[in-house]
Amino acid sequence: MDDQHGSRTRAAAAGVAAAVSGAGLGELAAALFASASSPFGTIGGALIDLAPPAVKDAAIALFGTADKAALLVLIAVVLLAIAAGAGLLEARRPPLGAVLAAALGGVGLATAVTRADATAMAWLPSAVAGVTAAWVLRALVRIAGRPRGHEPVQGGIDRRRFLVWAGGATALGLLAAAGAQLSRAGAAAVTVVRDALRLPAPASAAPAIPAGAALDVPGIAPLITPNDEFYRIDTALVVPQVDPADWSLRIHGLVEREVTLTWDELLALPLEESRTTLACVSNEVGGDLIGTALWLGYPTRELLARAAPAADADMVLSRSTDGFTASTPLEALTDGRDALLAVGMNGEPLPPEHGFPVRMVVPGLYGYVSATKWVVELEVTRFDAQTAYWTTRGWSERGPIKLQSRIDVPRRGDRVEAGDAVVAGVAWQQHVGVDGVEVQIDDGAWRSADLAPAISDDTWVQWSLPWTAEPGQHVIRCRAIGADGETQTPDQAPPAPDGATGWHERTVTVG
Ligand SMILES: Nc1nc2c(c(=O)[nH]1)N[C@H]1C(S)=C(S)[C@@H](COP(=O)(O)O)O[C@H]1N2
Numbered sequence: 001m002d003d004q005h006g007s008r009t010r011a012a013a014a015g016v017a018a019a020v021s022g023a024g025l026g027e028l029a030a031a032l033f034a035s036a037s038s039p040f041g042t043i044g045g046a047l048i049d050l051a052p053p054a055v056k057d058a059a060i061a062l063f064g065t066a067d068k069a070a071l072l073v074l075i076a077v078v079l080l081a082i083a084a085g086a087g088l089l090e091a092r093r094p095p096l097g098a099v100l101a102a103a104l105g106g107v108g109l110a111t112a113v114t115r116a117d118a119t120a121m122a123w124l125p126s127a128v129a130g131v132t133a134a135w136v137l138r139a140l141v142r143i144a145g146r147p148r149g150h151e152p153v154q155g156g157i158d159r160r161r162f163l164v165w166a167g168g169a170t171a172l173g174l175l176a177a178a179g180a181q182l183s184r185a186g187a188a189a190v191t192v193v194r195d196a197l198r199l200p201a202p203a204s205a206a207p208a209i210p211a212g213a214a215l216d217v218p219g220i221a222p223l224i225t226p227n228d229e230f231y232r233i234d235t236a237l238v239v240p241q242v243d244p245a246d247w248s249l250r251i252h253g254l255v256e257r258e259v260t261l262t263w264d265e266l267l268a269l270p271l272e273e274s275r276t277t278l279a280c281v282s283n284e285v286g287g288d289l290i291g292t293a294l295w296l297g298y299p300t301r302e303l304l305a306r307a308a309p310a311a312d313a314d315m316v317l318s319r320s321t322d323g324f325t326a327s328t329p330l331e332a333l334t335d336g337r338d339a340l341l342a343v344g345m346n347g348e349p350l351p352p353e354h355g356f357p358v359r360m361v362v363p364g365l366y367g368y369v370s371a372t373k374w375v376v377e378l379e380v381t382r383f384d385a386q387t388a389y390w391t392t393r394g395w396s397e398r399g400p401i402k403l404q405s406r407i408d409v410p411r412r413g414d415r416v417e418a419g420d421a422v423v424a425g426v427a428w429q430q431h432v433g434v435d436g437v438e439v440q441i442d443d444g445a446w447r448s449a450d451l452a453p454a455i456s457d458d459t460w461v462q463w464s465l466p467w468t469a470e471p472g473q474h475v476i477r478c479r480a481i482g483a484d485g486e487t488q489t490p491d492q493a494p495p496a497p498d499g500a501t502g503w504h505e506r507t508v509t510v511g
């Protein structure tokens with residue numbers, strides 16, 4: 001019994017060692033020859049694309065912007081479980097385990113070559129990973145000896161020999177993965193290029209922020225969100241590395257003239273600056289998937305005018321280098337709002353994870369239908385002809401931002417002292433604007449909060465209200481009034497399919 005147990009453990013260990021060596025060598029091959037086609041990254045990316053929308057929404061809700069780290073861990077756990085299973089299978093029915101390992105490599109290979117950003121060598125890393133894993137698995141299981149039927153193996157197994165080989169294969173894999181990491185860091189040429197970049201001064205600077213727009217209330221979200229605090233949402237497991245020297249934007253489809261724009265051509269254009277609040281459709285009521293930045297870029301309206309869209313076009317499908325797409329109403333890109341092909345964020349080139357070198361920013365629309373990062377293509381088309389990434393996964397094809405408000409202060413879990421206190425937060429409905437915010441404490445009357453001057457209708461606005469806090473538990477809720485007269489609805493809706501609604505409520509204890 002013990003022996004059989006031992007041989008099973010060895011078979012599973014052989015599977016894990018084979019997987020680690022295959023994955024490690026595959027990652028090294030990717031780092032050296034095809035950086036976008038890391039087996040881990042492609043299989044993970046495929047899992048993200050295949051995962052039911054509900055799973056993705058749950059991941060975002062559970063882990064927020066840490067969803068990537070959580071996903072990487074999950075993929076690693078799943079792959080290790082499959083690897084252990086392949087080891088057991090190989091011990092029982094050789095060469096089925098090795099075939100399974102090779103097949104996984106095959107899946108990685110197929111995914112890698114069909115991804116939007118595939119290069120000529122995209123097949124190589126997964127092929128290396130699959131062949132290595134299959135070969136190592138066969139060799140290790142042979143060394144481990146295999147149980148015949150249900151008979152325990154009698155003697156003959158050199159445990160030390162197995163340990164040495166399995167350990168060696170694992171160490172080799174880990175070393176290769178470390179080498180891949182080093183080589184990636186060295187090849188982070190794009191980061192070096194970005195660090196050395198000086199963006200041109202804007203031809204048209206953003207107006208000054210009105211005095212008093214930023215309230216002096218500790219704990220309120222800063223009016224302008226620093227880049228390193230800006231929420232990040234995308235489907236890219238590995239941040240795409242786009243060298244501006246290789247970047248170009250192609251505008252095509254229902255246009256009179258196709259237009260291609262290079263990085264140097266883009267920077268030579270008169271760039272404009274504007275402040276816009278970006279918001280994610282997955283943001284729950286009270287959530288923090290929202291932020292405001294100073295963007296620098298070229299107006300999409302000017303750009304599209306060069307291409308001259310056909311009269312029957314009503315949508316622009318923007319495409320990222322990694323294949324993500326967003327469907328934006330043509331009107332929103334041409335109607336005069338500050339819709340930008342952006343290169344700068346808060347005075348710096350876009351950070352890599354926010355779309356370096358070029359992304360879209362469109363006031364008034366959720367990010368998933370407008371804010372394509374690492375953008376390389378604008379296809380002028382029609383809503384009835386094309387669908388975007390999230391639309392095929394159950395989200396609405398259009399995503400105008402809904403009227404919302406949020407309580408920032410008191411923060412959750414804050415101890416509020418009895419006496420003079422303050423309630424404060426932000427409210428937004430980009431490109432419509434906010435006219436007021438009302439606050440209700442417990443079942444009291446709705447009171448108008450003090451609204452700070454807005455930067456523009458395209459940004460969130462801060463609000464505050466003095467409050468004489470009496471000891472005990474209190475429920476604070478807020479609602480915004482839009483510049484079009486609409487009062488924020490109390491009806492609760494989840495983020496899917498077109499944005500959450502409802503009032504933000506916070507329970508606080510005073511005293
Ligand atoms: N290439 C690419 N661009 C993308 C996405 C993506 O998954 N891939 N996600 C969009 C979504 S859903 C949002 S909310 C915004 C978020 O932009 P940020 O990460 O810079 O805050 O990017 C948009 N642009």
Ligand SMILES: [Mo]
Binds near residue numbers: 279280281366367
């Ligand atoms: Mo989003």
